[in-house]
Amino acid sequence: MNNLLKGKKGIIFGALNDKSIAWQVALKCHEQGAQFVLTNAPVAMRMGEINDLAAVCNNSKIIPCDVSKNEDMENLIDKSMEILGGKIDFILHSVGMSMNIRKGNPYTDLDYKFMHETLDISAISFHRLIATCYKKDAINDWGSVVALTYIAAQRVFSHYSEMADAKSLLESIARSFGYHYGKTKKVRINTISQSPTLTTAGSGVKGFGNFYDYAAALSPLGNANAEQCAEYCVLMFSDLSRMVTMQNLFHDGGFSYTGFSHEVFELANETK
Numbered sequence: 001m002n003n004l005l006k007g008k009k010g011i012i013f014g015a016l017n018d019k020s021i022a023w024q025v026a027l028k029c030h031e032q033g034a035q036f037v038l039t040n041a042p043v044a045m046r047m048g049e050i051n052d053l054a055a056v057c058n059n060s061k062i063i064p065c066d067v068s069k070n071e072d073m074e075n076l077i078d079k080s081m082e083i084l085g086g087k088i089d090f091i092l093h094s095v096g097m098s099m100n101i102r103k104g105n106p107y108t109d110l111d112y113k114f115m116h117e118t119l120d121i122s123a124i125s126f127h128r129l130i131a132t133c134y135k136k137d138a139i140n141d142w143g144s145v146v147a148l149t150y151i152a153a154q155r156v157f158s159h160y161s162e163m164a165d166a167k168s169l170l171e172s173i174a175r176s177f178g179y180h181y182g183k184t185k186k187v188r189i190n191t192i193s194q195s196p197t198l199t200t201a202g203s204g205v206k207g208f209g210n211f212y213d214y215a216a217a218l219s220p221l222g223n224a225n226a227e228q229c230a231e232y233c234v235l236m237f238s239d240l241s242r243m244v245t246m247q248n249l250f251h252d253g254g255f256s257y258t259g260f261s262h263e264v265f266e267l268a269n270e271t272k
């Protein structure tokens with residue numbers, strides 16, 4: 001333990017079960033001395049698994065919040081400041097949902113009501129979160145806000161469908177709000193673009209196993225797992241990264257900058 005986050009207070013969204021990236025982030029933040037509130041959508045809490053996580057993280061408090069609801073977001077920020085005894089230093093947004101993907105609707109024939117929901121929950125919620133904190137002056141100077149994203153925002157991954165559009169918007173919000181919050185309060189806002197990871201949201205995407213294997217074969221370091229992503233989040237929440245803001249940071253074992261690898265060629269031959 002290096003106590004990189006000693007004295008820091010945070011909010012962690014999106015720990016559904018022990019496969020969730022947010023779950024691993026909570027464990028690492030706890031290990032590094034942080035104190036935080038856990039949150040998820042009320043429906044996601046029915047299984048009760050988040051209680052187990054809270055118990056091993058110094059009995060962290062859990063506050064339900066559907067990220068598509070303004071009143072839930074307001075309540076979360078107010079209560080978190082009460083519980084943590086002041087302003088917040090770091091926030092992880094680890095939230096994604098696509099009804100069109102769940103229903104198997106192809107990208108060329110989307111249900112727009114679902115698409116609105118996808119954009120609201122997976123991207124606009126990031127603006128809602130940051131704007132709520134901004135209005136309430138809830139984040140300490142040099143605080144750090146991170147959202148998780150995927151490279152489908154830059155390049156087409158055929159089955160990632162409308163989530164690609166949501167991720168593009170998410171990354172754009174990080175840049176735009178990063179400018180304003182940086183100017184006024186020196187608050188940092190970044191996205192981390194993570195390798196395919198075996199989680200509930202990840203495995204919901206059709207053909208996930210194939211592009212997981214493809215990414216592993218293309219990336220010189222292989223796929224980054226959830227625990228490694230959590231370590232990168234800790235770095236981004238710590239003072240060691242204090243001049244980094246408005247960035248989309250690839251945490252993908254080199255995938256994003258690799259054009260070809262023999263392993264991919266061999267994988268293609270195997271599946272012929």
Ligand SMILES: NC(=O)c1ccc[n+]([C@@H]2O[C@H](COP(=O)([O-])OP(=O)(O)OC[C@H]3O[C@@H](n4cnc5c(N)ncnc54)[C@H](O)[C@@H]3O)[C@@H](O)[C@H]2O)c1
Nearest residue numbers: 014016020021041044067095096148196197199200201202
């Ligand atoms: N798994 C991957 O391959 C991968 C790769 C890159 C980025 N990501 C991103 O990482 C983030 C976390 O996903 P994960 O892979 O850990 O899967 P996950 O299913 O464990 O987490 C998704 C979370 O979003 C929450 N959520 C959905 N709707 C919500 C709402 N209305 N209000 C509040 N919370 C809501 C779910 O309850 C769940 O906890 C997502 O943004 C995802 O797109 C995942």
